[in-house]
Amino acid sequence: MLQQSVPSQQNQHFNSFVTRTNTCGELRAAHVGQKVTLYGWVQYQRQGLFLVLRDFQGLTQVIIPQDEAHSHVKELLSNAPLESVVRVTGTVSPRPSGQENPKMPTGDIEVKAETAEILNSCKKLPFEIKDFIKKSEALRMQYRYLDLRSCRLQSALRLRSRVVMRMREYLCNLHGFVDVETPTLFKRTPGGAKEFLVPSREVGKFYSLPQSPQQFKQLLMVGGMDRYFQVARCYRDEGSRPDRQPEFTQIDIEMSFVDQAGIQRLIEGLLQHSWPEERGSIMTPFPSMTYEEALADYGTDKPDTRFGMKIVDISDVLRGSNIHFVQNALSYPHGSIRAICIPQGVRYLTNKDLGSLKESAKSQFNQEIMEIICRPDGSLKSLLTKFLGEKEQSELIRALNMEEGDVVLLAAGEHKQCSALGALRLLSANLLEAAGLALRDPTAFHFLWVVDFPLFLPKAENPTELESAHHPFTAPHPSDVSLLYSDPTKVRSQHYDLVLNGNEVGGGSIRIHSAEQQRFVLEKVLKEDSEVLSHLIEALEFGAPPHGGIALGLDRLISLIVDAPSIRDVIAFPKSFRGRDLMGNAPDYVTPEELEPYHIQVSWPLEEKEAKKN
Amino acid sequence: MLQQSVPSQQNQHFNSFVTRTNTCGELRAAHVGQKVTLYGWVQYQRQGLFLVLRDFQGLTQVIIPQDEAHSHVKELLSNAPLESVVRVTGTVSPRPSGQENPKMPTGDIEVKAETAEILNSCKKLPFEIKDFIKKSEALRMQYRYLDLRSCRLQSALRLRSRVVMRMREYLCNLHGFVDVETPTLFKRTPGGAKEFLVPSREVGKFYSLPQSPQQFKQLLMVGGMDRYFQVARCYRDEGSRPDRQPEFTQIDIEMSFVDQAGIQRLIEGLLQHSWPEERGSIMTPFPSMTYEEALADYGTDKPDTRFGMKIVDISDVLRGSNIHFVQNALSYPHGSIRAICIPQGVRYLTNKDLGSLKESAKSQFNQEIMEIICRPDGSLKSLLTKFLGEKEQSELIRALNMEEGDVVLLAAGEHKQCSALGALRLLSANLLEAAGLALRDPTAFHFLWVVDFPLFLPKAENPTELESAHHPFTAPHPSDVSLLYSDPTKVRSQHYDLVLNGNEVGGGSIRIHSAEQQRFVLEKVLKEDSEVLSHLIEALEFGAPPHGGIALGLDRLISLIVDAPSIRDVIAFPKSFRGRDLMGNAPDYVTPEELEPYHIQVSWPLEEKEAKKN
Incomplete structure (x- = not known):
């Protein structure tokens, strides 16, 4: 009797209390010669010769016996529909030389079936399990118990x-x-x-x-x-x-x-x-950051710090300029001019991308965005440049850490320009990555x-x-x-x-x-x-x-x-985004009698009431 | 950094992440001389001389300093109302010889307070915490957070x-x-x-x-x-x-x-x-028992097997007798006569007890009960004895394993007499125990x-x-x-x-x-x-x-x-038997506006509707 708590997974007894000897992911070359009993689902079956049995832990190849004495076993296993549940007892054998499958943890062995039983036959599936991921989520949620069999x-x-x-x-x-x-x-x-x-x-x-x-x-x-x-x-x-x-x-x-x-x-x-x-x-x-810093640097209280592109306050750089909207913004108590610099934006962002970024700032935040492009020769291209002296331009480049090919998005305002730039920062990161720039390490936390x-x-x-x-x-x-x-x-x-x-x-x-x-x-x-x-x-x-x-x-x-x-x-049994359980069909109607003990009644809209009457 | 799972309680770090050095149940003679910081509730305070501090783990005696330099600490601690939360820093000292308290795990030591802080003062309690258990359960549930402080x-x-x-x-x-x-x-x-x-x-x-x-x-x-x-x-x-x-x-x-x-x-x-x-x-x-056995032997599908007093079928013993109700019962297909034998019932059960047992069988199961008493001389006393020969009487004694002073309760019928006897078995066990007979080991499972x-x-x-x-x-x-x-x-x-x-x-x-x-x-x-x-x-x-x-x-x-x-x-926050949370007052009324998104309305009884109008 095991009495000690064992945190490590290796010591888990997956076969306790049941009559299987092993799971379908367990057998290795070291088991060769052992008589084993496996339970699992028929993942694949080929011409009455072999089948692949699956359970939560893996796959095992089972060889269907071809001799007369085992004709019953052959018939059972050859005719079991995919996803049927079977019990197989047999002997672990090495796979014939050259037929090992190094990609499969059990790929060194196969089990030569001696007896077998179909525990439950599976009717025709609404889809192939392996294609399942491609099916609509609604269908997968309706048959959640099938989707649960997926490795994912x-x-x-x-x-x-x-x-x-x-x-x-x-x-x-x-x-x-x-x-x-x-x-x-x-x-x-x-x-x-x-x-x-x-x-x-x-x-x-x-x-x-x-x-x-x-x-x-x-x-x-x-x-x-x-x-x-x-x-x-x-x-x-x-x-x-x-x-x-x-x-x-x-x-x-x-x-x-x-x-x-x-x-x-x-x-x-x-x-x-x-x-x-x-x-x-x-x-x-x-690391730790104040709310104020997060808003100022990232335009959000939940910054994605896997990449830079921080928001920079360039008010001081532009304060001396004679640009109307800049002066207007800076005249307010909390007015400022801020910007983000998109690295290699020229290469990775199309004009359509830039348009959609600006459009999104407009529609979501009512925020105008001005763009500045750093040309290959290091000079700036923007509606603003004609208002900026050389010193101001180079100060801008330094403040934003601009390099050739970068694109700067600039916003003036009193409050919401940080949120707008924060949103644009994330949108541009997605666009850059979609275009092939490795911005965020997908394995980083x-x-x-x-x-x-x-x-x-x-x-x-x-x-x-x-x-x-x-x-x-x-x-x-x-x-x-x-x-x-x-x-x-x-x-x-x-x-x-x-x-x-x-x-x-x-x-x-x-x-x-x-x-x-x-x-x-x-x-x-x-x-x-x-x-x-x-x-x-x-x-x-x-x-x-x-x-x-x-x-x-x-x-x-x-x-x-x-x-x-x-x-x-x-989540094992999630609800759809409308809050419905598509498998069991919840929520559902109940009878007025069922509502009675709770002293409530449904307030039906008039037309539905009429419809119910008829 | 502790990275391994430790199932044993001894390795729990109750003081991690906080500034206390020890809990109030932790200090022993081995800690003498250490400077410690404790947090807890004032359990007891005496004449400005000492107080007892309590937390989830135990009690520690704190000595209030009496010298001028610590007058502030003395004032704080002497005036803290019971159940106030305080922080005390001081030095662990051995208790003066002869004043150790062996009943208290921390009874060898006391803490000489040097600094102290009242973290939260407690207003007058609705009852003394130690008397709490005697208060009505409704009051305890209303102040559940106070009852939760109890050791129980x-x-x-x-x-x-x-x-x-x-x-x-x-x-x-x-x-x-x-x-x-x-x-x-x-x-x-x-x-x-x-x-x-x-x-x-x-x-x-x-x-x-x-x-x-x-x-x-x-x-x-x-x-x-x-x-x-x-x-x-x-x-x-x-x-x-x-x-x-x-x-x-x-x-x-x-x-x-x-x-x-x-x-x-x-x-x-x-x-x-x-x-x-x-x-x-x-x-x-x-051990395992079939449903049929459980019903036959204990009259219930959840037998308390900590004691005997099993139901015995005495149909065969009485079959030959000329007793009307016996013959009547046995004439039905599933008719039988069954009985339980209450050990030392003569000594431990009063006539009133026996009456209430019979009354309860009558009212709950509509089942008549006949009693048989085994006299000190081994003879039987019952309305039945005159109908039974010597052989039948001794067979009865053997079948029921009767000894001097035992009381047998007998029931005839077709079905429900087992349930009735099962209920009587439990009731008599309670009566016997209330009268002082040690029937069930209270520590047995x-x-x-x-x-x-x-x-x-x-x-x-x-x-x-x-x-x-x-x-x-x-x-x-x-x-x-x-x-x-x-x-x-x-x-x-x-x-x-x-x-x-x-x-x-x-x-x-x-x-x-x-x-x-x-x-x-x-x-x-x-x-x-x-x-x-x-x-x-x-x-x-x-x-x-x-x-x-x-x-x-x-x-x-x-x-x-x-x-x-x-x-x-x-249960930390149980509901009353009417399903109410007496502390937070749930369930509660909501406004019609709050019901609107759910398309329901309350079906008020007419008089309440009228009352609401006025």
């Missing part, structure tokens, strides 16, 4: 399981974290417009499926749980949004008596510990902390009012606490985001642990009704320890690790 | 986390299982009357929160996932039922190419591996497999129709397959229950993997519309491997391990 999904889901297990070992076994499950049937949080509702049997009362265990994890800290984590199912009803799922998973962590640096070191250690070996190793500590976010942001619909940049429980930066009472817009927070290759993969903060401060933020700054959160504020009055935490988006993190285009590729 | 809940939740982690190590690291998350937003299953509904943004369409991942785990097998497990959140809307929760957790397992014995050995190994050392060890394999359940049972409301004894995916017993088509009532299933000390803690089965058989069961035997399950039946046609699995009820299992009276004691 098998390995993604197995890697996911392995990474999460390593994370648990790190948190639980090494650092004393406690895995605590929190409820998913709770109540609506203020502003929880994206929370699914669950009708209860009490008339008019609804549970809500929380977007995260935020309140519970803080209450666990008040409850002295000290170090909590959970692989938490979360829910968000965002209607149809690409690459979002109505339910998703986060690695949810909270600690008492910790500061921002403590959480950051914890997460760096966590990722390093759980990082799959086949994806290389990651360096810690991760660039983690980055973004810190010092503002605590509050002006509301989009009414900029004189403030809303939380993240959530109302985020603590102010220790240096900015007094500003909370004088000028809340200036307060930085103790929020931190973890960014990987330009994707936000985590975020967290040190939380407010003073009831008085929490009440002030909710009532005075955010002007919210604190009543719905009264249980949390009251809890802070009963000896809440200082605490903080973080949540990692597991689906996104895994999809980046396996380089999958969508989080749907790392 | 801290240790239960930490043990739960530890046990689950060991289970994961066993499944994932040792036996190659893959942890796969399955959706909780799915669609209503046939007969899923207990499934919560979640309105979607599509008019009239609802998701459903599944009662288990049953369909998904079977589809994972079809998808070649081979060995799946998940610590799965499940949902069941049963209205108000004692000791049930609307959301609960199960250890959900499924394997391909496995038989019943394989699953049983897996689970025995799983429990043995994860069993907490402080609860002793458990022996494997677990008796696991038991119950097998060979019937596949179908007559419907309660219409006994000519059949329903699944467990669920429609359960495979028939291999020996009974042909009966499926001729006499389905006689078919035993490949279902197995795991029983611990008389509680069902798990259940599973080998599943049907033939589409034809599955369709037959659904359509011909159960007369159900198989359309809602068409995706599952279709999946069986595409090469579904033979498979089976099990689910363990984690909440119940942990509550039995820690000997807690309710599953609420092993």
